Amino acid sequence: MLAERINRLTSSLVRDILAAASSPGVTSFAGGLPAEHALFVPDLAALPAGALAGALQYGPSEGEPALREQVAAMLSAQGLPCTAGQVLILNGSQQGIDLVAKLAIEPGRRVLVESPTYLAALQSFRLFGAELDGWGSDEGMPPAGRLEKGLRTDTRLTYLNPTFQNPSGACYSHSERQALAAELDCHSLIVFEDDPYRDLAYDTPAPPPLVSHLQQAPWVYQGSFSKILAPGLRLGYLVAHPALFPHLLRLKQAADLHSNRLSQILVCDALQTGKLPAHLARILPVYRARRDAMADSLQRHLGDLARWQLPAGGLFFWLTLAERCDTMALMRDLLKEDRVAIMPGEPFFAVPDARSCIRLNFSHADAGQIDAGVARLAGRLRTLLCH
């Protein structure tokens, strides 16, 4: 009596890893968790009088008007001109993935994604019955060329994470975004850009969103406050092409009426009073230092066992192992024997890939934990490769 889609609900492996990673004494390189001391603590006492009382009744499905204005201004300043009327407030950007899947996916629909890409997007698209095509394996070719190879005439949606991608850390240049957008404009599909890491730029600011270069294709762009303020607030946003916005708004209403109002007023206050940029200025040096610490540790312990790029932003290193290896077994042994949690690469691939990869988060553990954890990872990997 269950719907067919329930057979497509993938295993809870990732849930299990993340749950194990939060056990006491485990060094977690697994999730995309902010450092505990980098979480934004809202100052409830500083809220205007009556702000809480005004947030207790049912609210608009679109989100709080003042927060929508703040988001539109922020995105316009980042190079994506938009109005508050195009902004929909979400319970974190995972909800945007659910809404866009409802908007555009039904069984058999072809969806083109980067491969590797964000695993929870793959899970959601598969749940709705998508047939996934992946692109991104020919590392010598520019993104537009790789995209073109993956595009089929019946592709109706593409999901892109052009800025400090999860898991690869890749960031497309300004000209690569222009070329990709021009290519996408030639096809009849929806472009869905997921951009939760934009503000976590450690070297130079990220180029404007890819969708800002589109002339024809309808698009949805989304971001999140989870990585730059606090995930527990469960707040993200999307902004959509005017042709798509009314559908997404109705889907949001059907999903849960509206987002949490208390979180909305807290985040709106953080934007209105300049607390967000101040918080970012405080956490960016912490994350940059952890990234650099992990780069050093990787070079020292794993230089002969894997290759990687230094990520210019975001939260992850993506390692391609020099030899084929069962990364699921590596993950299990490492967690059990060494109390270190990593993410195997397999779940991030839309289509099977010959490479053995792992993803390492650098934001949650401190420099000492990072070095000790990477050393244990190297030891475990050597043990596994000898057998």
Place this chain on the structure above:
Amino acid sequence: MLAERINRLTSSLVRDILAAASSPGVTSFAGGLPAEHALFVPDLAALPAGALAGALQYGPSEGEPALREQVAAMLSAQGLPCTAGQVLILNGSQQGIDLVAKLAIEPGRRVLVESPTYLAALQSFRLFGAELDGWGSDEGMPPAGRLEKGLRTDTRLTYLNPTFQNPSGACYSHSERQALAAELDCHSLIVFEDDPYRDLAYDTPAPPPLVSHLQQAPWVYQGSFSKILAPGLRLGYLVAHPALFPHLLRLKQAADLHSNRLSQILVCDALQTGKLPAHLARILPVYRARRDAMADSLQRHLGDLARWQLPAGGLFFWLTLAERCDTMALMRDLLKEDRVAIMPGEPFFAVPDARSCIRLNFSHADAGQIDAGVARLAGRLRTLLCH
């Protein structure tokens, strides 16, 4: 390039009515809104030290463990024995409807609902492609008999609101619940009981949930804190048969990872410290008085134009008009000319119904506004019937 389901997204009529109903100067009988002064104002300062800081990181998809324990204890005390492991915390119970629709509905699936029933459930079931069958029109027959008439061999889900139903206000007796459960146990379907109004009982406590009488059928039961604390907190819960719970948990994870943690600690505190029963003891007399005021006003102004039952709980009167009438036109004229908002009955029917009905909420307006609003409704209805 949109999914077929987008064609089934019903019109935004209800959104428009509810938006108009919140305009200044409008007396709203439209939504199921708590009275402004009956909203629970959380005492943020009274939270244990560190409670807020502990709610900023990612949390479990199931919900906060302490809140799940509180909900399980509360439901067990109400006659539905369950464990915390069966409880899933939701962003309001609208989310439970979305999750159960994903669990059990695909295009062409037959779903049996009471008719009339909660319109947003109908919208969500239709979005997922359900073919709806309705039961409940033969008012002289007991519920089990009426149900049996609507059941088809290919019905795989039934959605029930046995306690102070929205919109009808009906409440099944203990023996009617037993008989209905016995009938449902003979069929291969999922029983979905939606119970947001249980605690708003003005005369006698409601009988235990219908699903507590099931022996065979898998079930999902859900409730909400929106009507008894505050809708802006966006918090509800479901409890499910162990065979269904793991699927619902994964669907929740795919939908938005987890619910807002700040609201969860506030509601958990209200349950742990006895603030919820104290708040209920304060608001029940207010709502009882408003129900009785509306009953008086209806009798005085509309006694010859409609019939209704006094609701023993919940938030609504359901009026069947004595003469056929275009209730959409009534709604529009009343809002425009008299600044009174009501809900026409049509959207609550799963299948077209010959009766002309309207739903009136009695919790939001005060007694004076209720009497003036009902008088204007009566006048407008007489005008309409004369044309």
